[in-house]
Amino acid sequence: VPPTTPVCEVPSSAMTGTVVELSCKETEGSPPSEYQWYKNGFPLLEKTGAGSARAANVTYTMNKKSGTLLFNTVTKNDTGEYFCEASNGIGLPQKCSVRRMQV
Numbered sequence: 001v002p003p004t005t006p007v008c009e010v011p012s013s014a015m016t017g018t019v020v021e022l023s024c025k026e027t028e029g030s031p032p033s034e035y036q037w038y039k040n041g042f043p044l045l046e047k048t049g050a051g052s053a054r055a056a057n058v059t060y061t062m063n064k065k066s067g068t069l070l071f072n073t074v075t076k077n078d079t080g081e082y083f084c085e086a087s088n089g090i091g092l093p094q095k096c097s098v099r100r101m102q103v
Contacts, residue, residue, distance in 0.1 A: 002091025003029035006067070010082050010099035020074045024067035024084035024096065033086035035067035040080045044069070079103045 006026040014020045024035045037044045046062050059078060061070045067086070071078055081100050087093035 001028060001030040003033040003086040003088055003094045005094045006033070006035065006084055006086040006096045008082070008084050008096035008099060010101050012100065013102045014074050016075060016103055017073050020071040020101075022069040022082060022101075024069075024086065026086045026094065029086060029088045029090070031088050033088045034064045035084050035086055036064065037062055037069045037082060037084045039082055074103045076103050
């Protein structure tokens with residue numbers, strides 16, 4: 001079963017230095033969907049373990065299985081337009097509408 005349009009929860013504003021979680025969920029897809037977050041139209045990298053030097057300034061953890069994007073301490077650099085895409089290999093990936101988060 002292809003995924004339906006996911007429901008995204010993105011706070012419209014956040015205080016610098018706070019913990020912020022963005023979530024993305026769709027329940028119709030079978031097998032269960034994997035989720036990819038985008039910021040300003042660019043896919044966010046999945047951060048794993050220590051990561052490379054390039055990922056050293058990454059302030060978030062993205063879980064493709066649960067659809068969460070967790071910022072441990074948001075910064076002004078995290079301000080932007082976010083959306084997520086659900087895909088399970090069947091049918092076309094589905095996106096939620098873009099939401100702006102202001103830090």
